[in-house]
Amino acid sequence: MTKIELTVNGARHSREVEDRTLLVDLLRDQLGLTGTHVGCDTSQCGCCTVHVNGRAIKSCTLLAVQASGAEVVTIEGMAQGGKLHPVQQAFTDCHALQCGFCTPGMIMAVTALLRDNPHPSDEEIYHGLEGNLCRCTGYINIVKAVKQAAQTLG
């Protein structure tokens, strides 16, 4: 067991974890943040994407101990003051989800993509979302939402 301290969505947490605990399991099972999903558990699907120190990562492929001292943001930390984040709003407006399972990971990946590249081309959007799978194949509207969010965020 190792004691870790980390900030999740602005709140500081201190926990004793088994060294082999994955970040996603800490978030879901110990902190109750079940918005971060586990899709494939093999680093392929991106459903578990969260931000660690501002970068998108797959939380099923990071140990909780590796995130000690880090700033973590999950889907629960995106809306502020009851107002959806522009990327969340764009996903709603463009109906960029069908079953919704991949959506939290998509939104975290899209937010990181737009931070690095505020006005991506179609090709850059495809390349930037290669780490996220939508099993409903709703990619057309997801790409539409990325473009709308890019406009809103300026």
Place this chain on the structure above:
Amino acid sequence: MFEFKYLQAKTLSEAAAFVAANPDAKLLAGGMTLIPTLKQRLAQPSHLVDIGGLPELRGIEVKDGKLVLGAATRHQEVATSPVVRQVLPALAYLAGQIGDPQVRNRGTIGGSVSNNDPAADYPAAVLALGATIVTTRREIDAGDFFQGMFATALDAGEIIVRLSFPLPRRAAYMKFPHPASGYAMTGVFVAETKTGIRVAVTGAGPGVFRWSDAESALAKQLHPAALDALAVAAGDLNEDIHATREYRANLVKVMARRAVQKLLEQ
């Protein structure tokens, strides 16, 4: 995952001493291969020694005509570094094609090279450019470093510190990625160096290799057509559910042609 003890290394020498004294300990950098391996219970290390955050393993600089990258430099940093993009754009491009953005945010060049996955991208650049691998104990030429599937010249407890790439006149990388994983079904790195044309192939065989017939042909005529008459022997190449060895043999030629074309467009 089986149980293990996690240790965060404070210095490189501490990490090297610990791994040398504990043969079942494993080094952890980005963890993009190691953690999935542990999750499948394909490895059972006693300890994970995390060297991913060591300042001694970081940094991107040009020194004496060489691009020097710290071993814990992440793929995303190589892909977006203004320095790499200026002096060795083919390497920045290659780094930007590895895995996906989330993987590139964690994975490191030292981890990729020391793992030596036969379908990894970096080994093609390291071998084609004739890079030097600087470890905690010595300097190793790329030609001596890669020793077949997941095998390298690294001894137990030896850690890659940095990689030093002699700058080529021009270079280009083209790969045919596996459509799901992004790994190279075949990737070809062509470099026009001060000592001649070098062609390295990854993904097709049991380990990265130089395609010497292509190097000779391109030395006479640096054009995609120079490769037309060459035959790639399929016998030693990989065969799996994704592609036959004959298919991979064809891909070697196709990717090499595209890489040469891309090199000429610079």
